[in-house]
Amino acid sequence: MAARRTAWSSISRRVPEWVLARPYTLVAVLRWLNAFRRYRWLVPACALGAVGVFWATTRAQFGSALEVAWAHWGLVVVASGAWSYFTAHRRRVRIAVEDAYSWLSPLPVPRSRVLRMTLPPGLQLLVIGVLLAGGALSGSHSAVAWKLFLLFAGCFVAGLLLGSLTKPAHAAVPNSQYVRARYPRSRWSTAPALTPLSYWVSGQARVFLKPQVAARAALPVLLSLPMGVSGNDALGMAAAALVVLGLTAYTVAGLRVAFGAGAWLSPTCVDRRRFAVAVGSAVVLTQALSCLALLFLGSAVAPGAVIWRLSAAAVVFVAASAVLIAVAVRFAFRPEVVARVRTLAWLQ
Amino acid sequence: MSDSQGSDTIIALNVQSLRAGYARHTVLKDVNLAVQRGEWCALLGPNASGKTTLLHCVGGMLAPDTGVIEICSRDLRSDPPHAKQQLGFACAPDRLPGLLTGRQCLEVYAAAKGLASIDADVLQLADALRFTPMLDMFVDTCSLGTRQKLAVLCGLLGSPGLIVLDEAFNGLDPASALVLKKHLRARVSEGRCAVLLATHDLDIVEHYADRAALILNGRIAHEWSKENLSALRASSWEGIEAALAAASAE
Numbered sequence: 001m002a003a004r005r006t007a008w009s010s011i012s013r014r015v016p017e018w019v020l021a022r023p024y025t026l027v028a029v030l031r032w033l034n035a036f037r038r039y040r041w042l043v044p045a046c047a048l049g050a051v052g053v054f055w056a057t058t059r060a061q062f063g064s065a066l067e068v069a070w071a072h073w074g075l076v077v078v079a080s081g082a083w084s085y086f087t088a089h090r091r092r093v094r095i096a097v098e099d100a101y102s103w104l105s106p107l108p109v110p111r112s113r114v115l116r117m118t119l120p121p122g123l124q125l126l127v128i129g130v131l132l133a134g135g136a137l138s139g140s141h142s143a144v145a146w147k148l149f150l151l152f153a154g155c156f157v158a159g160l161l162l163g164s165l166t167k168p169a170h171a172a173v174p175n176s177q178y179v180r181a182r183y184p185r186s187r188w189s190t191a192p193a194l195t196p197l198s199y200w201v202s203g204q205a206r207v208f209l210k211p212q213v214a215a216r217a218a219l220p221v222l223l224s225l226p227m228g229v230s231g232n233d234a235l236g237m238a239a240a241a242l243v244v245l246g247l248t249a250y251t252v253a254g255l256r257v258a259f260g261a262g263a264w265l266s267p268t269c270v271d272r273r274r275f276a277v278a279v280g281s282a283v284v285l286t287q288a289l290s291c292l293a294l295l296f297l298g299s300a301v302a303p304g305a306v307i308w309r310l311s312a313a314a315v316v317f318v319a320a321s322a323v324l325i326a327v328a329v330r331f332a333f334r335p336e337v338v339a340r341v342r343t344l345a346w347l348q
Numbered sequence: 349m350s351d352s353q354g355s356d357t358i359i360a361l362n363v364q365s366l367r368a369g370y371a372r373h374t375v376l377k378d379v380n381l382a383v384q385r386g387e388w389c390a391l392l393g394p395n396a397s398g399k400t401t402l403l404h405c406v407g408g409m410l411a412p413d414t415g416v417i418e419i420c421s422r423d424l425r426s427d428p429p430h431a432k433q434q435l436g437f438a439c440a441p442d443r444l445p446g447l448l449t450g451r452q453c454l455e456v457y458a459a460a461k462g463l464a465s466i467d468a469d470v471l472q473l474a475d476a477l478r479f480t481p482m483l484d485m486f487v488d489t490c491s492l493g494t495r496q497k498l499a500v501l502c503g504l505l506g507s508p509g510l511i512v513l514d515e516a517f518n519g520l521d522p523a524s525a526l527v528l529k530k531h532l533r534a535r536v537s538e539g540r541c542a543v544l545l546a547t548h549d550l551d552i553v554e555h556y557a558d559r560a561a562l563i564l565n566g567r568i569a570h571e572w573s574k575e576n577l578s579a580l581r582a583s584s585w586e587g588i589e590a591a592l593a594a595a596s597a598e
Contacts, residue, residue, distance in 0.1 A: 010451040010484075011459075023460040030456070031447040038447070038486065103444055103453075103502075106407040106437035106512075108429040109460040 022112040023104050025119065054134050066144045073151060075223055080152045081159035082219060084121060088163025091117060096168065117164050125153055194274055197261055198282035204253035205286075209246060218242055243294060247287050251321040254283035255328045262332025272329060280325040287318045358420065360385045360434075360510040360542030361406065366415030368405050375401040377566040379415070383559070385509060386539040388532065390553045391546040392592060393563035399546040402563065403514050406544065407437040420509040433461070436508030436541070438516050441495035446488030450479070450498045453487065454505065461506040469531075470504050476527045477501075492519035500528060511535070513545045517552070529556050554581055554588055562595050570595035 011020070011030065019026050036042050056062060069076055095116055099105060132149045136142035185195065218238040229237075258279050265275065291314035299307050359382055366379040375398045383389045393399050404410040406417055408424055408431075417424040422431035444453060458466050474480050479497045482490060487498065496519045503511060511532070517525045533556050535541050545552065553560050560577060562570040572580070572591070580587040 010449065010455050020459060023456050026456060026459070027445055027448065030452055031445060034447045034449070034452075034486070100409055101443065103439040103499075104456075104460065105409045106432060106435055106439070107457065107460040108432035108435075 021110075022115060023107065023109050024098075024102070024112050025115055027104065028116075053131060057131050057134050063144070066148055070144050070148050073148075076148065076151055077155045078223055081155040081162075084156040084159030085163040085166075086216065088117065088121065088160045089166055089168070091120070092164060092166075093168045118160070121156070121160050125156055128152065194270070194278035197257065197275070197278040200261065201250070201253050201257045201279060201282040202286070204256055205250045208249040208253060214242060214245060243290075247290065247317060247321075250283045250286050251324060254279055254321065254325045258325055258328040259332045262329060266333045272333060276326050276329040279329065280322055283325060284318055284322050287321060288314075291318065358385045358509075359383070359418070360387070360420055361544060362416070362418040362421075363402075363406070364416040366402070366405060366412050366417065368401060368410055368412035368415070370401075370410075374413075375566050376405070376412070379563070379566070379568055381561060381568055383510070383542045383544055385420075385542050386536060387558045388536045388543040388545070388556055390557040390560040391544060391563060392548070392553070392560055393546075394596065397563050398566045399563055400514055403437075403512050403544070403546055406510075406512055407435065407439075408432060433506075434509035436503040436505065436511040438499045438503030438511075438513045440514065441492060441499050441519070444487045444495055444499060446486065448487055449484050450487060450490070450494075451483040453498055453502060454483075457502040457505050463506050467505055467507065470501055473504065473527070473531050474501055476531070477524045493521060493524070496520055497524065497528075507540060509541055511541050511543045513543065515547055516545065517547065517549060532556070550588055550592070553577070562592065564596060 011026075012033070015026070015029060019029055095111075095113055099111055099113075129149055132145045136145040185193075218241055224234055224237065258276075261279065262275070291311075295307060295311055295314065298310065302310075361381065361383040363379055363381040366376050367374065369375040379398075379402060381389075381402075391399050391402065401410065405412050406419070406424075408428055411425075417431075419431040420434040422434065424431040448456070454466055454470075474483070474497075477497045479494065479501065482494050482498075485494075487495060490498070496516065500513065500516050503513065517528070520528065529552065532543050536543055536558070545557070547553075554577075557577065558574050560572040561568050564570075577588075580591055
């Protein structure tokens with residue numbers, strides 16, 4: 001049944017009828033409009049960002065970057081296609097989950113799956129096109145910009161089609177009920193401890209490091225092969241990227257758990273230092289052990305000076321993680337900060 | 349849309365041999381349930397017995413493995429638009445979109461159902477629930493009770509033939525809960541709809557429901573007809589509670 005504008009309207013008259021007839025799209029549009037109504041600072045921030053980006057596109061360096069990209073057009077083809085493919089595939093899974101969980105699911109309305117699949121990438125392409133057009137109109141790199149845009153857009157659309165048509169490996173239906181994630185500690189009832197917070201961090205890090213994400217992190221490095229980088233170097237760069245991703249994932253997981261668990265436990269009289277140790281220990285220990293193992297293995301092939309520099313970098317990295325988590329714990333127990341972080345969660 | 353409206357014997361909900369679950373975990377094994385228009389059916393059962401799963405199947409949010417679900421004689425699988433046209437489903441409050449206002453949520457729901465205006469009785473109910481001042485608040489700034497009211501109001505839009513509520517009185521203050529119970533009872537008594545309510549609140553079973561069904565381990569283990577409930581009401585308060593305990597223990 002086609003939706004109509006009700007007499008009791010709270011929705012702006014500027015929202016077109018075709019959007020109104022598609023509740024899933026309508027809700028997405030309303031969320032964006034409301035976000036700008038609610039967070040007034042977003043308007044000047046976005047305007048400032050747009051001006052900054054536009055200014056950057058008019059610089060000569062931007063033109064040089066376009067020339068380099070055009071010279072390595074194979075990289076552009078693979079990068080835009082892969083990006084579009086992965087985002088389309090992820091969007092397809094997300095739409096399937098949304099169809100099962102959404103508050104609009106029980107309604108007799110069209111799901112508008114095609115529109116939901118194509119509108120966000122279409123907007124992305126439009127923004128990229130506008131940026132390149134802005135740069136082309138003001139600079140001398142118009143020919144390269146247009147050629148690059150056409151190449152990028154073609155591969156983007158191809159990736160989008162491929163990603164939209166690829167069936168998800170697992171059915172995107174609710175399937176998370178009653179999953180036993182970890183057997184309980186034997187003394188959980190007689191000697192309760194904050195230890196499970198460290199399990200939470202490890203679990204969160206594993207989620208961040210699932211194979212799809214790790215593979216994507218290594219992909220750009222492997223793409224450097226067509227640019228003349230040797231196979232050994234490319235593999236080394238891929239390994240380094242994975243190590244950095246792994247270590248960073250633990251830091252981000254620690255920060256996330258600090259805020260999540262802090263909001264949950266702030267009404268209790270939990271000692272903040274104990275809390276910080278429980279959350280941070282998993283991060284620091286895992287990172288320290290990983291770095292030690294890697295340095296030990298690296299010492300067999302790399303010169304001593306390099307190992308010393310890497311050791312210093314590892315110490316700084318682990319120390320920075322510890323400091324970041326300590327600061328996060330301090331903020332996590334302040335309800336106003338937690339509320340703000342949560343309210344902005346939609347931006348992620 | 350309402351081909352058999354006005355008939356006393358119309359089946360608002362017909363569930364036959366329903367089997368459903370999540371991935372490898374089967375929750376509903378063989379559920380058979382029929383609710384007539386003009387009937388308030390309370391769905392009882394312990395936690396994790398399959399009440400919400402059954403309601404999600406009825407709401408079209410979870411595709412069953414096997415079985416038939418008919419809403420006002422329309423098959424949900426083969427004719428979802430017409431079946432859902434007769435369905436009023438109050439979603440869980442945490443599923444409402446946080447960045448929309450209450451008014452926008454109602455309007456989106458009404459527009460999606462093809463209504464030209466918000467039903468007058470829903471607006472009256474919003475007033476009676478003291479929800480009107482909260483209409484222009486963002487959903488994520490509202491309390492649980494307020495979001496619960498909004499979810500129920502959305503479900504009542506468009507005079508549905510079947511109203512499905514999942515523990516819809518959770519979080520409501522006693523006065524609002526009473527207003528809502530009376531409103532639903534009036535709709536049911538006028539024969540405008542049937543209500544299927546999953547609840548743990550035996551007060552509703554005692555004072556408002558016409559029928560009750562107990563779901564245990566994914567099956568309807570026991571049903572109490574209108575007469576059974578009347579007899580239990582006449583006996584004592586412990587009558588319903590004891591009957592439920594006895595049926596659960598069987």
